[in-house]
Amino acid sequence: MKAEKFTLLRHFDGWPQPSDFQLESEELAELQEGEFLCEAEYLSVDPYMRPYSRNLQPPTTMIGSQVGRVLESRCERFPVGSRVVGALGWRSRSVVKGDTPPAVFGVRPLPELGGLPDSYALGSCGMPGNTAYYGFLELCQPKEGETVVVTGAAGAVGSLVGQIAKVKGCRVVGFAGTDAKCDWLKTLGFDATINYKTCPDIDAALKTAAPDGVDCYFDNVGGMLSQRIRQQMNLFGRISVCGCISSYNEKTGEEVKVEVPEKTILFKQLRVEGFIVSRWDKEDLWQKGVQQMAAWIRDGKIKVQETVTEGFEKMPQAFIGMLQGENTGKAVVKAAAE
Numbered sequence: 001m002k003a004e005k006f007t008l009l010r011h012f013d014g015w016p017q018p019s020d021f022q023l024e025s026e027e028l029a030e031l032q033e034g035e036f037l038c039e040a041e042y043l044s045v046d047p048y049m050r051p052y053s054r055n056l057q058p059p060t061t062m063i064g065s066q067v068g069r070v071l072e073s074r075c076e077r078f079p080v081g082s083r084v085v086g087a088l089g090w091r092s093r094s095v096v097k098g099d100t101p102p103a104v105f106g107v108r109p110l111p112e113l114g115g116l117p118d119s120y121a122l123g124s125c126g127m128p129g130n131t132a133y134y135g136f137l138e139l140c141q142p143k144e145g146e147t148v149v150v151t152g153a154a155g156a157v158g159s160l161v162g163q164i165a166k167v168k169g170c171r172v173v174g175f176a177g178t179d180a181k182c183d184w185l186k187t188l189g190f191d192a193t194i195n196y197k198t199c200p201d202i203d204a205a206l207k208t209a210a211p212d213g214v215d216c217y218f219d220n221v222g223g224m225l226s227q228r229i230r231q232q233m234n235l236f237g238r239i240s241v242c243g244c245i246s247s248y249n250e251k252t253g254e255e256v257k258v259e260v261p262e263k264t265i266l267f268k269q270l271r272v273e274g275f276i277v278s279r280w281d282k283e284d285l286w287q288k289g290v291q292q293m294a295a296w297i298r299d300g301k302i303k304v305q306e307t308v309t310e311g312f313e314k315m316p317q318a319f320i321g322m323l324q325g326e327n328t329g330k331a332v333v334k335a336a337a338e
């Protein structure tokens with residue numbers, strides 16, 4: 001059986017380039033007892049791939065998760081025709097050992113989502129969904145009436161965090177990189193939005209958007225923007241440090257100069273905590289988050305958008321585009337173009 005995969009040829013230095021990847025064909029081995037053959041239907045492109053690829057030793061298959069269909073099986077847990085979600089890399093088809101224990105980046109049967117699209121298992125009802133659900137609710141502990149700021153607000157995680165905050169009765173301010181994204185956030189119920197790329201005075205804009213100060217900050221971006229937001233935190237504010245995408249694409253040796261944050265953390269008595277979503281990768285906890293997100297979506301409390309790129313061969317393009325802000329909501333690749 002023939003398959004295709006993307007090989008990462010070298011470590012990224014600065015922005016990833018299409019030439020850092022190579023599309024290759026491979027011949028898959030016959031299935032052994034306990035294995036199944038999976039065909040990718042949707043593949044995820046995520047910011048973590050940029051920093052985590054540093055741990056790879058190129059040339060090697062690029063990392064990533066996908067939703068796939070079982071084409072052939074010698075494994076009872078994964079029957080032919082069933083769907084799976086898991087970290088099978090940038091591959092069109094894979095031979096998978098069915099007994100891999102469930103893990104965020106392992107392979108598991110697709111959760112029952114009550115009629116929602118399968119691709120949601122890569123976004124709102126998967127890793128980004130649980131990042132928003134647990135990373136926001138457990139670390140920020142938002143209370144009704146509090147003000148929540150979200151950066152990267154129009155992305156996969158940020159758009160969910162803002163809507164969860166609305167479910168909890170908070171005032172929500174979102175930062176995003178285009179006016180169109182800001183307009184979309186308003187349709188999701190965000191109370192105020194700021195285009196961080198064009199806003200001439202972030203401090204003044206945030207003061208207007210959050211007149212009572214900021215109680216919770218869900219930080220997806222780090223760097224200078226986070227420095228400005230920290231200044232307007234209220235006493236005993238909580239910051240959930242989810243990501244720092246503003247520095248992922250620096251060239252080796254490049255430095256961003258931001259203030260030392262300890263003084264603000266000290267005098268405002270902030271609680272600042274970083275997390276990696278695998279913290280909640282216990283089967284019952286993971287499914288609880290997935291099912292809560294799915295229920296909110298089915299009830300219309302949370303709206304979901306995907307930016308879908310069609311064609312497996314466009315994986316690098318979709319990945320680079322996502323890092324550059326071309327996506328609204330979750331960026332996914334549909335393996336077969338229509």
Ligand SMILES: NC(=O)c1ccc[n+]([C@@H]2O[C@H](COP(=O)([O-])OP(=O)(O)OC[C@H]3O[C@@H](n4cnc5c(N)ncnc54)[C@H](OP(=O)(O)O)[C@@H]3O)[C@@H](O)[C@H]2O)c1
Nearest residue numbers: 047155156157176177220242243244245246275276277325
């Ligand atoms: N801790 C965890 O376990 C965990 C899990 C998942 C994701 N994350 C982190 O969460 C963040 C969001 O991830 P996601 O999957 O939801 O991706 P995403 O927001 O859907 O896509 C990335 C977005 O980042 C924004 N961006 C790019 N460069 C930026 C910059 N210099 N400053 C501000 N924004 C920038 C772009 O939107 P604009 O047009 O608005 O610039 C882009 O659309 C990332 O930092 C990611 O690493 C962490």
